[in-house]
Amino acid sequence: MSNILLIEPFFGGSHQQWAEGWKKHSRHKIHLLTLSAHHWKWRMHGGAVTLAEQFLTMDLEPDWIVASDMLDLSVFLALTRPKSNGTPIAVYFHENQLTYPWSTTEEDPGKQQDNHYKFINYTTALAADKCLFNSDYHRSSFLEALPLFLKKFPDHRNIETIASIEQKSEILPLGMDLSAHDAFAKGDKKHINRPPVLLWNHRWEYDKNPNAFFHALFELKNQGMAFQLIVLGEELQKSPSIFEEAKQRLRDEIIHWGYCERRADYSQWLWMADILPVTSNQDFFGGSIIEAVYCDTIPLLPHRLAYPEHFPNHPEFYYHSDEEFLTKLSQLIKGFDAQRPINTQHLVSRYDWCTLISRYDGLFS
Numbered sequence: 001m002s003n004i005l006l007i008e009p010f011f012g013g014s015h016q017q018w019a020e021g022w023k024k025h026s027r028h029k030i031h032l033l034t035l036s037a038h039h040w041k042w043r044m045h046g047g048a049v050t051l052a053e054q055f056l057t058m059d060l061e062p063d064w065i066v067a068s069d070m071l072d073l074s075v076f077l078a079l080t081r082p083k084s085n086g087t088p089i090a091v092y093f094h095e096n097q098l099t100y101p102w103s104t105t106e107e108d109p110g111k112q113q114d115n116h117y118k119f120i121n122y123t124t125a126l127a128a129d130k131c132l133f134n135s136d137y138h139r140s141s142f143l144e145a146l147p148l149f150l151k152k153f154p155d156h157r158n159i160e161t162i163a164s165i166e167q168k169s170e171i172l173p174l175g176m177d178l179s180a181h182d183a184f185a186k187g188d189k190k191h192i193n194r195p196p197v198l199l200w201n202h203r204w205e206y207d208k209n210p211n212a213f214f215h216a217l218f219e220l221k222n223q224g225m226a227f228q229l230i231v232l233g234e235e236l237q238k239s240p241s242i243f244e245e246a247k248q249r250l251r252d253e254i255i256h257w258g259y260c261e262r263r264a265d266y267s268q269w270l271w272m273a274d275i276l277p278v279t280s281n282q283d284f285f286g287g288s289i290i291e292a293v294y295c296d297t298i299p300l301l302p303h304r305l306a307y308p309e310h311f312p313n314h315p316e317f318y319y320h321s322d323e324e325f326l327t328k329l330s331q332l333i334k335g336f337d338a339q340r341p342i343n344t345q346h347l348v349s350r351y352d353w354c355t356l357i358s359r360y361d362g363l364f365s
Contacts, residue, residue: 002028002364005055005062009047009070012037013234014174014287015094021177025353027361031060040070044120048072052079062087064364069093073124090130090364092172093138094284096121098145101207101282118149125165130363132172135306138284139169174285175360178294178352184267185295195226196336197255199273201266201292204239207282214246216277216326220333221250227333229253230269232260233288270295274336277329278302286310290351293344300328311347 004026008019011034023030033055035047048071055076065087067073073091077084097117121142125131133139143166150157198217202208220227229250235243235258247257260266276292276299283289283305290310293299301307302325303318311317319325349355 002063003031003060004028004064004066004364005031005033005060007051007055007065007067007071007076008032008034009043009051009068010037010040011035015068015070017177018094018174021175021353022357022360024177025175025357027357028364031058031062033058041117043070044072044117048075049079052076055080056083064088064090066090066092066364067124067128069096069121069124071124072120074127077127088129089127090132091124091128092132092134093121093142094134094174096138096142096284098122098149099141115149115152122146122149125169126161129168131165131169132363133169134172134174134285135309136171137306137309139171143169170363172360172363173351173356174287174290175353175356176287176290176351178291178349179354180263181267181270181291181295184264184271186268186271195228196274196333197228197230197272199230199232199270199276199292199297201230201232201270201273201276201288202280203233204235204243206240207280209279209281210240210242210246212279212322212325213277214242214250216279216329217246217253218249219326220330221253223330225330225333227253228255230256230273231258232256232266232269234259267295270297273297275300275329275332277325278307279325280305283307290348293348296344298332298342298344300325300332314347 006019006022008015011019016037019032019034023032033051035043035050051071052075061083065084067076067089069091073089077089097114098121133142143162146162146165147159150159200213204210217229231254247254256269260269270292273292273295274297276289276297278289278299278301280302285306289299289301289307299311299317301318303320307318319328
């Protein structure tokens with residue numbers, strides 16, 4: 001059994017669920033060192049200093065240190081040399097700033113970049129002994145973005161360092177507590193006499209492309225299509241205005257609107273849903289998609305990002321253009337009774353902790 005220090009500067013949401021899930025299921029001893037999930041930019045800049053101070057006071061000599069991509073690992077290691085020297089280090093990339101789409105609400109959107117946070121991800125990958133990515137799409141897109149990023153600088157661009165990052169990079173899918181949803185299953189949904197229920201269960205942010213999602217629903221409503229709607233996910237301070245518009249225009253279709261404080265409530269709404277139309281522009285893994293599909297919901301996904309890795313043998317789940325998205329969604333709703341018998345849970349059960357934990361623990365034995 002190994003002692004593993006798991007460092008998470010942004011301990012909230014999927015990062016927190018992942019860390020706690022690994023600790024709960026692992027045969028190793030996982031020690032969490034965290035900061036609250038606020039001020040993500042400051043966490044990437046200053047979190048390493050605070051966490052280094054805390055680590056130096058801990059009565060712990062870990063066999064492994066595992067940090068999330070939100071940590072400036074090079075700063076952390078520099079400040080903890082007396083204690084961390086010689087300890088193998090892994091970094092787990094939930095996301096990365098090199099390929100994360102730029103928000104129009106950020107400062108200086110015209111430049112479409114913020115090199116500080118990209119460079120932290122780059123040097124963190126350099127400093128680690130293992131670089132773990134939650135999907136092959138994530139790994140490949142990060143490595144492909146590095147040359148273009150480094151070539152922006154005036155000299156000593158160190159392009160050759162990318163090869164060393166690639167050599168120590170591995171795919172380690174996101175572990176999820178999917179079986180926890182089983183307690184709230186409603187049984188077979190295909191014989192329920194009601195219109196199909198569409199689902200949104202993502203963050204209320206620009207990168208999830210809510211404009212395309214809701215405008216498609218507006219069009220289907222104008223065509224007289226009958227459907228119901230569940231909107232879950234966390235509303236943020238600067239959530240896109242389309243959510244308020246949709247709340248009014250789709251008020252007759254909405255059966256739930258807003259964030260669920262209790263996981264049990266969230267799970268129950270997932271089981272009630274029938275169709276998951278997805279329009280996201282960013283998903284390095286797509287945990288919300290995996291949860292919904294586990295709860296027997298039919299996905300309709302863009303054929304890009306990490307999604308093709310999840311369902312490689314189901315072309316019916318994908319669309320390749322906005323026009324095809326609207327057409328396929330319309331067909332799903334019209335042919336709902338014929339589509340409903342499909343069972344989707346088995347397609348994603350490999351991401352449950354009970355299946356993945358041996359792979360995690362084996363890496364850090």
